[in-house]
Amino acid sequence: MPRVIVDSAIYRDGHRTDGPADLSDALAEARATGDAFLWVGLHEPTAAEFGHVASEFALHPLAVEDALKAHQRPKLEVYDDSLFAVLKPVVYEPESDRVTSGELMLFMGDSFVVTVRHGGGAPLAEVRRRLEDDPGVLKHGPTAVLYAVSDTVVDHYLDVATELQVDLEELETDVFAPSGGVPTGNTAERIYTAKRQVLEFRRAAGPLAGPLARLTAGSVPFVNEPARPFFRDVDDHLLRANEQVEGLDRLLTDMLSAHLAQMGVRQNDDMRKISAWAAMAAVPTMVAGVYGMNFDHMPELHWVWSYPAVLCLMAGIVMGLYRTFKRRGWM
Incomplete structure (x- = not known):
């Protein structure tokens, strides 16, 4: 033993x-x-x-x-x-x-x-x-x-x-x-x-x-x-x-x-940010889609300043959305 x-x-x-x-x-x-x-x-x-x-x-x-x-x-x-x-x-x-x-x-x-x-x-x-x-x-x-x-x-x-x-x-x-x-x-x-x-x-x-x-x-x-x-x-x-x-x-x-x-809070924050960016991307996409249809009876297509005016419009709307989302803490 x-x-x-x-x-x-x-x-x-x-x-x-x-x-x-x-x-x-x-x-x-x-x-x-x-x-x-x-x-x-x-x-x-x-x-x-x-x-x-x-x-x-x-x-x-x-x-x-x-x-x-x-x-x-x-x-x-x-x-x-x-x-x-x-x-x-x-x-x-x-x-x-x-x-x-x-x-x-x-x-x-x-x-x-x-x-x-x-x-x-x-x-x-x-x-x-x-x-x-x-x-x-x-x-x-x-x-x-x-x-x-x-x-x-x-x-x-x-x-x-x-x-x-x-x-x-x-x-x-x-x-x-x-x-x-x-x-x-x-x-x-x-x-x-x-x-x-x-x-x-x-x-x-x-x-x-x-x-x-x-x-x-x-x-x-x-x-x-x-x-x-x-x-x-x-x-x-x-x-x-x-x-x-x-x-x-x-x-x-x-x-x-x-x-x-x-983790749930972070995911909600991420979803808000994604939604904000998606909203800002949707505005110029929508405007460009409308003018991309090239209808005959769209007088602004023949204006000299129509192109920069539309770009400024899209930029203005996007900046407005950005400031709104930023103020609400989504960005």
């Missing part, structure tokens, strides 16, 4: 200790002392690889199936011998302005924690290092791991929301740029793309409110009762993140409506 297990260690009184390489022996050693727990981290295990771990820790088959298939909503499920939690970390890619999500499954039981990571965005190595540097928190056992993981994931939601806010401010500047400004790229397409990123974010952060509410309320097996205030803090951060996401989604909807309205 060396390939799939990223890290494995026994933690006693908040300090990491070396334990047996065999998971069964390591779990038995952690349970023997009563003040220790085993934390095993896995990355994208196969069914056979995770089957070995599941049998050692007696994990529920339904939870094992969810951990292997991934593509789960954030949730918290309680089984007889373990607690199963699913979180969806998000990552912002500044090069492509995209939001991608991974999946993080956490099993908690009697003196053990098993974390399973799928995709990117799961900073478990960072969480483990931070906990190992703070024995005062780590000595609270598996509950400390659940708190630290959820706190890190939710705090990263706030960072990603801030990055999205910056992108949307730039997009908003393009949408409401003055008529002389030159928009960058297809604005409507960029708005729809941004809405897709916000939707991906909402799928990760929104459903997590239910599990955190249960942890905040307490009475969840395998979770220490004194940890409720800490999960309440995480829930507060999640509420802020969800409020930011809702605000970003409303802002994008408003920007799309404003952009479509502006």
